[in-house]
Amino acid sequence: MSEIGLGAMQLSISGRPDHDQGVATIHAALDAGVTLIDTADAYCLDDSETGHNERLIGAALRSWGGDPSDVLVATKGGHVRPEGRWEVDGSPYHLRAACEASLTALGVEAIGLYQFHRPDPSVPYAESVGVLGDLLDAGKIRMAGISNANPEQIREAQEVLGGRLVSVQNQFSPAFRSSEPELRLCDELGIAFLPWGPLGGASRASEVGSRFSAFAEVASAHGVSPQQVALAWMLALSPVVIPIPGSSRPSTIEDSVAAADLQLTDDEVERLSAS
Numbered sequence: 001m002s003e004i005g006l007g008a009m010q011l012s013i014s015g016r017p018d019h020d021q022g023v024a025t026i027h028a029a030l031d032a033g034v035t036l037i038d039t040a041d042a043y044c045l046d047d048s049e050t051g052h053n054e055r056l057i058g059a060a061l062r063s064w065g066g067d068p069s070d071v072l073v074a075t076k077g078g079h080v081r082p083e084g085r086w087e088v089d090g091s092p093y094h095l096r097a098a099c100e101a102s103l104t105a106l107g108v109e110a111i112g113l114y115q116f117h118r119p120d121p122s123v124p125y126a127e128s129v130g131v132l133g134d135l136l137d138a139g140k141i142r143m144a145g146i147s148n149a150n151p152e153q154i155r156e157a158q159e160v161l162g163g164r165l166v167s168v169q170n171q172f173s174p175a176f177r178s179s180e181p182e183l184r185l186c187d188e189l190g191i192a193f194l195p196w197g198p199l200g201g202a203s204r205a206s207e208v209g210s211r212f213s214a215f216a217e218v219a220s221a222h223g224v225s226p227q228q229v230a231l232a233w234m235l236a237l238s239p240v241v242i243p244i245p246g247s248s249r250p251s252t253i254e255d256s257v258a259a260a261d262l263q264l265t266d267d268e269v270e271r272l273s274a275s
């Protein structure tokens, strides 16, 4: 797995680029060595086009000149988009149907990594996560993950899945550090931790340096962008961390991928963590 993944959400939600730019962004990520692409059935404008992002990724993988067999596409189920709103449905009925629809949208026989998108307060967590176990057993998905989970839910999912939970995807960025207990727990359990919104989201990603001076200073010392420093800092926190920065054009994902080669000193990591 590449140390940096591509978060593909920006290619399908409001403000998205056109199809060709979306494909070019995914191709740029793949050309730069990215082997993890994060998506979800709910990355679309509304439920009239559920699976938009998955279909785009499927098309981009098929038209790419390289070998896509090493690329892990991680999708999710559990969110629905009536009239563009973000709502949850963690019922077993919905998750089974959502997985079938994702298989079709991606054009694959088995999904590499399937993540339960967000806990649904109206459905016992074990019931939602239990569906992932059934999908693993049926060979519909190769690996199972969860997202937006707290430490208790991570432990519960690990138990429900009989030790087969491989990843947790939570919000984590210089501006949002409250998922640190989950990051530490994943480190302890040897489960991948995928920080989502690692640069603070599309509307604030450009402000990493202006909002967090330590990130700007370290960036200037290395001659790189503050965004690259943010990603390198996360990578330095634990070997289980795989950030999935979003991108809607080739140049930003290319800059983000270079974070894997940026070596921060222990002092710099400490300073960034304390900032």
Ligand SMILES: NC(=O)c1ccc[n+]([C@@H]2O[C@H](COP(=O)([O-])OP(=O)(O)OC[C@H]3O[C@@H](n4cnc5c(N)ncnc54)[C@H](OP(=O)(O)O)[C@@H]3O)[C@@H](O)[C@H]2O)c1
Residues within 6 Å of the ligand: 006, 007, 008, 009, 010, 038, 039, 117, 118, 147, 148, 169, 170, 173, 195, 196, 197, 198, 199, 200, 201, 202, 203, 205, 206, 225, 227, 228, 244, 245, 246, 247, 248, 249, 252, 253, 255, 256
């Ligand atoms: N599990 C969940 O509930 C959940 C929720 C939200 C997101 N996610 C996942 O996490 C991914 C990332 O989150 P996000 O896209 O919301 O936020 P983000 O990664 O924090 O920010 C994305 C923005 O950062 C900019 N950017 C990326 N790399 C950059 C660089 N090196 N220098 C300067 N700007 C850079 C991009 O600009 P350009 O657009 O100009 O390229 C993009 O608009 C999503 O794509 C999605 O896969 C998951």
